[in-house]
Amino acid sequence: MEIPYNVELREDTGLYNSKLGIWLFLASEIMLFGGLFSAYILLRTGAPVWPPIGADGHSVLHMLKETVPHATFNTIVLIGSSVTMVMAWVSLKQKELSKYKMYMGITIACACIFLIVKYFEYSHKIHEGFVPAHDTYMALYFTLTGLHGLHIIGGIIVLAYFWGPGFKMWGLEPERFTNRIEVVGLYWHFVDLVWIFLFPVLYLLN
């Protein structure tokens, strides 16, 4: 038994199944990050100063100014990875497999670079005593960027699968494989988009 509209489009909706599925998933993700951002708004409007001053008498403000260049670099890396993601999909549409491999590889590499920069940012902050429990800004910072980081890690796993072992599906069902890349691409753009909101909210608006 085959499920209909796995590959071909349904006439009256103009969709294949997993495309609708991923859009619904992204809708729920918007509600998740919407909940997180509204917590940010509520806690910030209730705070006398922002970022708040912790028990040690310091706020993280001076460190944030230092890390703006890192975060800017990361923003550029992620936007770049979104572009290469689209290129990977287009290459498949044009059946240029080596180009697909290359663009997908660059996307994964960009994601890894993002995480490495993030790792140094985290360890620097923790080293200076700015742990999640320091104040509500730090709590939000680690929770929001941490969840975003988990989404990046999830993305890397899926992308690496389609770059490596999952690629053999191309030989059997090329159209279905192309659809999968489109779907994972939509997810990847969403993860980038979240960062585009996180970057100004956490680094610039202080």
Added chain:
Amino acid sequence: MSNSHNNESFWRKYIFSTDHKIIGIQYGITALLFLFIGFSLMMVMRWQLAYPDTAVPFVGGLVKWLADLNGFASDGNLPADLYNVFGAMHGTIMIFLGVVPLVVGAFGNYIVPLQIGAPDMAFPKLNMSSYWVYFVGGIIMLFSFFLPGGAANSGWTSYPPLADIATTGQTFWLIGMVFLITSSLLGSINIIVTIVQLRAEGMTWMRLPFFVWTQFVTSFLLVLAFPPLEAAGIFQLMDRVFGTSFFLPSGLVVGGQALQVSGGGSPLLWQHLFWFLAHPEVYVLILPGMGVVAEIIANNTRKPIWGYKSLVYSVVFLGFMSFVVWAHHMFLTGMGQAMSNFFQTTTMIISVPSVIILSCLMLSLWGGSIRLNTPMLFALGWIPMFGIGGLTGLPLGLSTPDIHLHDTYYVIGHFHYVVAPGTIFAIFAGIYYWFPKITGKMLNETLGKVHFYFSFIFMNGIFWPMLIQGLAGVSRRLADGGTSYAHAQDVLFWNEIMSYSAWLLAVAQIPFIYNLINSMLKERDEKPDANPWKATTVEWTDTTSPPMGHGNFEKAPVVHRGPYEYSVPGEASDFTPQTQS
């Protein structure tokens, strides 16, 4: 691929199955077990409420064993700490592990693809994983009972700051919830995609059975309302594990000691995020029930459902409005009169579509040739029960009477009328109605009627007195049921009546359980009647009972008409199947 299921191993076929029918049954059995566990917790609590601090009969040894394990003192009675655990877990289990998996996981999974003429759900593997994620979430919740300090004990609402500083059980509760939320999310995405993409040829939106519409709206509620609770759960987990202060205000003193946290958080933040889910959740519980009742009423009055379009538009509007009423749970939190005004207005507006739905179902009875079989009895019983539940909600939705009624037994009575006789009667109705489809065997009618009449009496015996106690001002969540309060003395005698009703309600389920098992073991007819209720919808008319393995239909159904064409003038029989050209 065809017929490959014949050679599948037992594990592949029944345990890790990707067939929506098997998964629906798995959901159904697991959720019924959880329903039983949640009910058992309540039966023990009802002993404590009727006869405070005396040893629980029959299961006293078990209660003492659990209390010892959790570190509470007990002589076979239910200590107050354990009462709190039972109270919190009764709510959690009933809602998240019992009713939602039953109405969405079991009924949605089994019936929706059959009713729209689809071969399976859109994503069969995802369907399997959503069941197993739910299962793991349930195991985590059950396991937490055996931790020191017991399971979660801050109420099913888990309000901080109390929940932030509660025992380890609360951490397990949060982790369990993350699993349950993920499961609901995957399941509901699957249902929406199935309804949008896999409708049979000719099954246009306005030809969908009303049950499918309710599942469609319910799934949207789950997709959009659950994630904010996931966000809140992650915050609370951070508070508990990493010592952050999302929900802890500055200057909090616990047990005479200043709490060593940074502060700056907001307990109200939790309530907003929690109720943003938990109010739509009420509609998640009740909407599929409305769908089940509508199917059964149309079938057993032998006439078209009254106002199909009004029902559909009402349920869509209701789903939309359910996102903007959440803070009517928070009138007394000091969030301000402007907020209260807004939310009491939206609350009054949302009662309009509910009343339209209820009126349509009642008007459907007008002039019908009603068959009083067991599913119909439960459906008819559902109407006044849900009506009482809805009407008793109006005073709570207005901020002034809510000052008196907030957090009293009146609230408990109100929402139990909605979800206990409300939802659960619809579930029973659905089980009696679709059992012949699932197994190819009929349930015994006499036992079914015994089950209905006694359940109907005792349900009211439990929940009606709660309204009386609540109006007298008795608070909820009191481990002694109000014994130590002067103002409660006049209404205390109701506690015994309610408790006996609860235990007798359990006895009234014996004919049901016996009926289920006995009918299941019965030899199936050689060629079971595929359509014993003479229904019009696709699941009855176009496939066998039980439906064939993977694929559901011998030949893809083609739909030519609306779902409730009963007693069409000029037709030979009093029902015209949707697939009849």
